[in-house]
Amino acid sequence: MNAALQFEGIDKSFGNVPVLRDVSFTVGAGRTLGLVGENGAGKSTLMNILGGNLRSDAGKMVLEDRPYEPAHPKDASRAGVAFIHQELNLFTNLSIAENLFVTGLPRTAGFLINRHSLHQRAAKLLEQVGLDLRPETKVENLSLGERQLVEIARALSFDARLIIFDEPTTSLSVRETEVLFSLMARLHDRGISMIYISHILEHVRRRCDDIVILRDGQVVGEGEAIEFSTARLVSLMVGREMNQLYPTRKKAAASTPALEVERVNEPGIVRDISFTLHHGEVLGIAGLMGAGRSELARILFGLDRYSSGEIRANGKPLIRSGPRQRIKHGMAFLTEDRRHEGLCLDASIADNLMLVALRDYTRSPLRLVQSGRCRQSIDRLREEVLLSPRAHDKQPAKTLSGGNQQKVVLAKWLLARPSVLILDEPTRGVDVGAKFELYRIILELADAGTAVLVISSEIEELTGICDRILVMSQGKVHAELNRDKFDRERLLAAALPREART
Amino acid sequence: MRRRALYFALRQAPALLFVAVAAILSILSPKFFSLSNALNLVVQSAPIAVVAVGMTFVLLTAGVDLSVGAIMFAGGALAAKLLLAGHSVALALLVMVGCGVFMGVINGFLIVRARLAPFIVTLAMLFVWRGFALWVTETRAMNLPDWFIQFGTARLVGVPVPVVVFASVFFLAHMALTRTPFGRQLYAIGNNVENARKAGLPLNWLLFAVYAISGLCAAIGGILALTQLGSVSPKFGENYEFKAIAAAVLGGTSLFGGRGAVWPGTLLGVLLIQMLESGLVMLNADPYLYPIVTAAVILFAVLLDTSRQAILEQRSRRRIYHDAERT
Numbered sequence: 001m002n003a004a005l006q007f008e009g010i011d012k013s014f015g016n017v018p019v020l021r022d023v024s025f026t027v028g029a030g031r032t033l034g035l036v037g038e039n040g041a042g043k044s045t046l047m048n049i050l051g052g053n054l055r056s057d058a059g060k061m062v063l064e065d066r067p068y069e070p071a072h073p074k075d076a077s078r079a080g081v082a083f084i085h086q087e088l089n090l091f092t093n094l095s096i097a098e099n100l101f102v103t104g105l106p107r108t109a110g111f112l113i114n115r116h117s118l119h120q121r122a123a124k125l126l127e128q129v130g131l132d133l134r135p136e137t138k139v140e141n142l143s144l145g146e147r148q149l150v151e152i153a154r155a156l157s158f159d160a161r162l163i164i165f166d167e168p169t170t171s172l173s174v175r176e177t178e179v180l181f182s183l184m185a186r187l188h189d190r191g192i193s194m195i196y197i198s199h200i201l202e203h204v205r206r207r208c209d210d211i212v213i214l215r216d217g218q219v220v221g222e223g224e225a226i227e228f229s230t231a232r233l234v235s236l237m238v239g240r241e242m243n244q245l246y247p248t249r250k251k252a253a254a255s256t257p258a259l260e261v262e263r264v265n266e267p268g269i270v271r272d273i274s275f276t277l278h279h280g281e282v283l284g285i286a287g288l289m290g291a292g293r294s295e296l297a298r299i300l301f302g303l304d305r306y307s308s309g310e311i312r313a314n315g316k317p318l319i320r321s322g323p324r325q326r327i328k329h330g331m332a333f334l335t336e337d338r339r340h341e342g343l344c345l346d347a348s349i350a351d352n353l354m355l356v357a358l359r360d361y362t363r364s365p366l367r368l369v370q371s372g373r374c375r376q377s378i379d380r381l382r383e384e385v386l387l388s389p390r391a392h393d394k395q396p397a398k399t400l401s402g403g404n405q406q407k408v409v410l411a412k413w414l415l416a417r418p419s420v421l422i423l424d425e426p427t428r429g430v431d432v433g434a435k436f437e438l439y440r441i442i443l444e445l446a447d448a449g450t451a452v453l454v455i456s457s458e459i460e461e462l463t464g465i466c467d468r469i470l471v472m473s474q475g476k477v478h479a480e481l482n483r484d485k486f487d488r489e490r491l492l493a494a495a496l497p498r499e500a501r502t
Numbered sequence: 503m504r505r506r507a508l509y510f511a512l513r514q515a516p517a518l519l520f521v522a523v524a525a526i527l528s529i530l531s532p533k534f535f536s537l538s539n540a541l542n543l544v545v546q547s548a549p550i551a552v553v554a555v556g557m558t559f560v561l562l563t564a565g566v567d568l569s570v571g572a573i574m575f576a577g578g579a580l581a582a583k584l585l586l587a588g589h590s591v592a593l594a595l596l597v598m599v600g601c602g603v604f605m606g607v608i609n610g611f612l613i614v615r616a617r618l619a620p621f622i623v624t625l626a627m628l629f630v631w632r633g634f635a636l637w638v639t640e641t642r643a644m645n646l647p648d649w650f651i652q653f654g655t656a657r658l659v660g661v662p663v664p665v666v667v668f669a670s671v672f673f674l675a676h677m678a679l680t681r682t683p684f685g686r687q688l689y690a691i692g693n694n695v696e697n698a699r700k701a702g703l704p705l706n707w708l709l710f711a712v713y714a715i716s717g718l719c720a721a722i723g724g725i726l727a728l729t730q731l732g733s734v735s736p737k738f739g740e741n742y743e744f745k746a747i748a749a750a751v752l753g754g755t756s757l758f759g760g761r762g763a764v765w766p767g768t769l770l771g772v773l774l775i776q777m778l779e780s781g782l783v784m785l786n787a788d789p790y791l792y793p794i795v796t797a798a799v800i801l802f803a804v805l806l807d808t809s810r811q812a813i814l815e816q817r818s819r820r821r822i823y824h825d826a827e828r829t
Binding site for chain 1: 677681682683684686687689690692693694697698700701702703760761814823
């Protein structure tokens with residue numbers, strides 16, 4: 001088998017967390033290779049290395065028998081490697097033709113663009129991708145599926161010989177997906193090599209010649225697509241040993257509802273979401289990237305609107321506006337983006353810890369802050385969450401490590417004791433030791449009666465700390481499992497999007 | 503579909519606003535709707551028009567140039583000095599144009615090379631060049647010889663010279679923006695800088711050129727203003743940055759970049775502002791009212807721009823699932 005691209009022993013770590021370990025595999029010339037793996041398995045990192053956005057720590061790549069070391073995305077496209085991302089790289093205010101040739105617009109003798117030749121060349125490319133549109137149509141008037149085809153036409157315009165599709169069907173309709181697949185088949189016939197990344201395993205099995213499975217940054221399986229059943233792919237993707245310890249709960253959840261969600265809908269984002277979160281309960285929301293989990297959290301906290309349904313906090317209906325009302329009802333939300341939204345980076349550790357509860361530490365009538373009482377609470381908190389003893393109270397929060405930062409973010413809620421706490425990816429980018437402490441804080445809050453909603457891409461973590469898990473996929477809750485029914489394969493199977501329903 | 507209709511209305515807002523204001527003024531003042539007044543309007547607005555063209559280039563890249571008024575002043579002061587010292591008109595004008603380009607290049611250098619925010623760079627340069635010009639003129643008004651003003655009223659085959667300049671600048675700018683690779687790439691930058699960088703567009707060069715063009719246009723606008731005023735006073739060129747930005751935005755050019763045009767957009771915007779000002783004069787409105795009315799119209803234009811942007815963002819929001827009926 002001739003090779004279009006070979007990965008040989010690729011290693012990559014961020015900080016001291018290894019993301020890729022000795023990754024080696026080959027994309028055969030003219031073949032389509034499916035790359036599958038859970039969130040965080042290392043697919044994106046590998047593709048970033050291939051695309052020249054990142055450099056590997058060790059190992060090498062060979063593109064068509066020549067060493068390939070892209071230092072910049074430009075190097076990748078010059079070498080004939082093109083990426084079709086979920087987020088498209090088109091200029092929406094320009095026409096299709098202008099987008100296709102933006103760096104090399106054909107000119108007449110003078111300075112002016114030769115529109116005739118531009119549109120002729122564009123039309124030829126559009127025909128190749130089967131897009132029946134006039135080249136002067138503005139991209140902003142195209143559907144997402146059509147835009148994707150334009151992007152593929154652009155890849156063809158600079159003679160791409162290896163095209164990487166990264167979750168290309170996530171925002172496509174069923175028909176658009178079929179159009180894309182028949183185009184991929186035509187490209188395949190023309191001898192163009194492809195890497196296809198998707199969570200929809202049926203698609204991968206149908207579209208690809210070969211499959212490579214990544215888990216925890218390592219290749220755990222590879223072979224021809226016909227060798228793999230969907231069930232086998234799932235078990236290869238998951239098959240990780242439990243290697244994390246979890247703290248234990250001291251109290252069981254109460255049966256009084258803290259947050260009730262009834263048939264919440266927002267077209268195109270979430271549909272028919274209903275669940276009840278009880279006081280003292282830890283409820284997990286599992287799902288793959290783009291399943292609508294973070295979007296749901298934003299809706300629950302009043303940051304985004306929803307078109308129908310009802311949300312009640314402690315029995316009181318929340319009208320459809322803003323987070324202020326939610327906060328008054330005792331709700332709190334920790335976003336995915338800890339550094340920008342959860343923490344005042346330049347403020348001191350002490351100030352960050354006191355941020356939410358400060359009102360309770362003031363004395364009337366002037367509402368001056370009682371610094372003595374504050375200091376006591378800060379000391380107590382620091383001890384409780386085992387914050388790095390080397391860090392000084394007055395030190396700015398940004399000087400802490402990721403794990404310690406997140407401890408500060410969570411610890412401040414120990415003082416405020418919210419009745420509903422929504423956590424979006426609370427342990428992302430946190431090392432194993434700190435994770436345990438974070439779990440302890442979360443469970444301690446639950447023991448004290450806080451209702452906790454945890455969104456996480458790590459299924460293992462959810463099975464470790466949750467009383468109950470909801471699994472979301474394509475904007476909908478697809479499964480609900482109680483603690484005694486937790487099963488990683490079942491969870492992942494429910495999280496994978498079905499081949500689009502018709 | 504109602505949203506689509508609203509978006510269409512927002513896109514046509516400059517033209518609708520222009521027609522509305524013209525109609526109202528025509529009803530209120532019978533003198534307003536006449537050929538001579540229309541021509542007057544064009545002549546009077548020529549300096550701002552040319553500056554606003556340069557500003558449109560800058561705004562398209564999501565930048566801003568606050569130094570245009572100061573560049574007019576600094577170039578004008580040097581030109582006046584040369585003229586009064588007995589040098590030729592050609593030399594004076596050449597120096598003024600050269601100054602404009604040079605000062606634009608300095609803006610571009612600081613923005614591209616030193617990676618400073620356009621807002622800060624050009625705000626600082628506003629004070630630098632204004633200070634420089636005050637120093638050159640010793641804060642006195644410099645009156646140009648009478649024969650110089652005649653350039654402003656001269657005619658070329660029956661058309662006033664300022665109108666000829668006005669029209670040529672607009673024609674060249676329009677061609678550059680719509681028909682040259684340079685122009686189309688400016689739109690690309692304004693749409694998404696990150697994509698433009700990834701696509702390998704010559705980002706630095708393009709931004710450099712944009713600020714140089716803005717400086718050049720400021721200088722040409724300054725020359726037109728000189729021929730109309732006949733003197734360089736310490737207030738020369740003041741508020742031009744504001745009016746130029748206002749004209750461009752009124753004409754539908756977005757402050758967020760990537761959207762807008764000199765024809766018909768900026769042209770409509772310039773005429774709209776001039777029309778408002780001279781309309782208020784004709785109606786004998788309280789002079790203190792002028793800035794308030796102008797500011798209100800500009801705020802309105804920015805409001806339109808922002809709601810247009812919001813609709814665009816909503817339309818391109820990523821969807822998580824697709825309804826069966828959409829397939």
